[in-house]
Amino acid sequence: MSRITGSADIGSADIGSAVTGSAVTGSAVTGSVDIPRTMRASVLVAKGRIRVEERPVPVPADDEVLIQVASVGVCGSDVHYYREGRIGDFVVDAPLVLGHEVSGRIVAVGAAVPDTRIGERVAIEPQRPCRICAQCAAGRYNLCPHMEFYATPPVDGAFQEYVTIQAPFAHPVPDTLSDDVAALLEPLSVGIWAGRKAEVAPGSRVLIAGAGPIGVIAAQSAKAFGASEVIVSDPVAERRAMAERYGATSTLDPMTDSVADLGVDAFIDCSGATPAVRSGITAVRGAGTVVLVGMGADDVPLPIPVIQNRELKVTGVFRYTDTWPVAAQLAAAGQVDLGSLVTGRFDLDHVEDALNADLAPGSLKTVVYL
Known part of the structure; x- marks a missing residue:
């Protein structure tokens, strides 16, 4: 591990995060020495068109962690954005990275996060509430009017090699859960x-x-x-x-x-x-x-x-609140079966195929692995 100061060491902080434009100048980030400067991202560039791009690796803000993505489930909302370019009032009017059902491993942490978390396998709760509004104060943070949510315009999601999230929303998972199952704790939370x-x-x-x-x-x-x-x-x-x-x-x-x-x-x-x-x-x-x-x-x-x-x-039902610990417990105890729901697996170069997999007979749940 090494101490990395400033944004120039591993890239821009405003890509692939649940926080757009996090300030990193002058902040301290602890992480692995082999974190690259750039990463591959699968980007929705227009309705029905996906393109793989090279983007800067995001830098975690003080209260965030950097996660190397392992598996991302394909949700119906991803498919809807891909085919229709919008869901209700949420309109894709700029390039967008889809994917919000995510598992991975913490490879770097911001200054306010203990470096003991580096190396943890985690499932991501893909949202950032403000934590200070009336809804958040009442414990209904899923209804936060200032919410920033993965793969919801204009916030990028996780069909890319690295993402950041606030540390409390990176939930540790036991090694008994596969990367695919850890990613599917998100739909289980629904x-x-x-x-x-x-x-x-x-x-x-x-x-x-x-x-x-x-x-x-x-x-x-x-x-x-x-x-x-x-x-x-x-x-x-x-x-x-x-x-x-x-x-x-x-x-x-x-x-x-x-x-x-x-x-x-x-x-x-x-x-x-x-x-x-x-x-x-x-x-x-x-x-x-x-x-x-x-x-x-x-x-x-x-x-x-x-x-x-x-x-x-x-x-x-609009997303969820405080469900990941229960989801991980149910999956680990075998009270729910998520792994056998996976009927298709695609790599980052074939995200478009993953988004169209629901058209095949017998398709149930598709994941993208990185």
């Missing part, structure tokens, strides 16, 4: 957060719409939380079969099976499909909970009389 919002507890009966990656992970999370019944609805037979392999107690075909009389404690929509949302609400018993996870239409007509008469709680 499932955990959905389960918490749905108030899943031992004995709960839960309906989940959508047997894609998040639906399958949400089903596993619900079982880990103690749900006695996890019903998964999906129109594709192969996906229903997959959901059963990953813990669903039963499955339904929404094209032929009604859910109206199920009387479940909670409904978690992971499909984003308007018919699934509307019918799923009718499946919930009085005072139950509806959690909307999937991204679909901007406006959906809801069965208001059902919501009113049953006093249902309807809520959304």
Whole structure:
């Protein structure tokens, strides 16, 4: 290890970080002597077009760590940005590095971070809240209005060889977890957060719409939380079969099976499909909970009389708060299976293929390895 002072030693600090334009001039960075000055990054340069570029290696600010990326999961949001160039109000109007499901190893630390962290294998919680606004003060840092989040314009993500993040958001992982599994603690965190919002507890009966990656992970999370019944609805037979392999107690075909009389404690929509949302609400018993996870239409007509008469709680999911320790524990204990969800692996030169892998039959979860 060596003491490196100033930004000229290992590159610019404003690339690939959850913090744009971190000040590093005059700051001290402790790290390995073999950190290169530049790195390769896969960049979305226009809708539907990816290019591999050479960029400066980022320098961690005082409270950050520098991570050599090992594995990055492909999320549906990455695919959406690649194909559509936007998600709602978030528009890609400049080159952007995608990828926010990340694992790697700490290779350098800022001046305020103990150098004992160098060498740690970590999973990244890919966000930087301000920590001082009313939402952060209330413990809802996922709702911070000043949030900077990986792979959300204009903040670069992790389809590149090195990234920085504030030290508390680089979560240590046990060596029993592979790099791919460590990266997938991010989507598992979505499932955990959905389960918490749905108030899943031992004995709960839960309906989940959508047997894609998040639906399958949400089903596993619900079982880990103690749900006695996890019903998964999906129109594709192969996906229903997959959901059963990953813990669903039963499955339904929404094209032929009604859910109206199920009387479940909670409904978690992971499909984003308007018919699934509307019918799923009718499946919930009085005072139950509806959690909307999937991204679909901007406006959906809801069965208001059902919501009113049953006093249902309807809520959304926007990322997560304080989920990584639980996610790592569930994965390490074998209570969720993430590794076998990986159906495709691509290197940095084939990120475009990774982003299109969902078009192949049987595809579930794709990762990019570095």
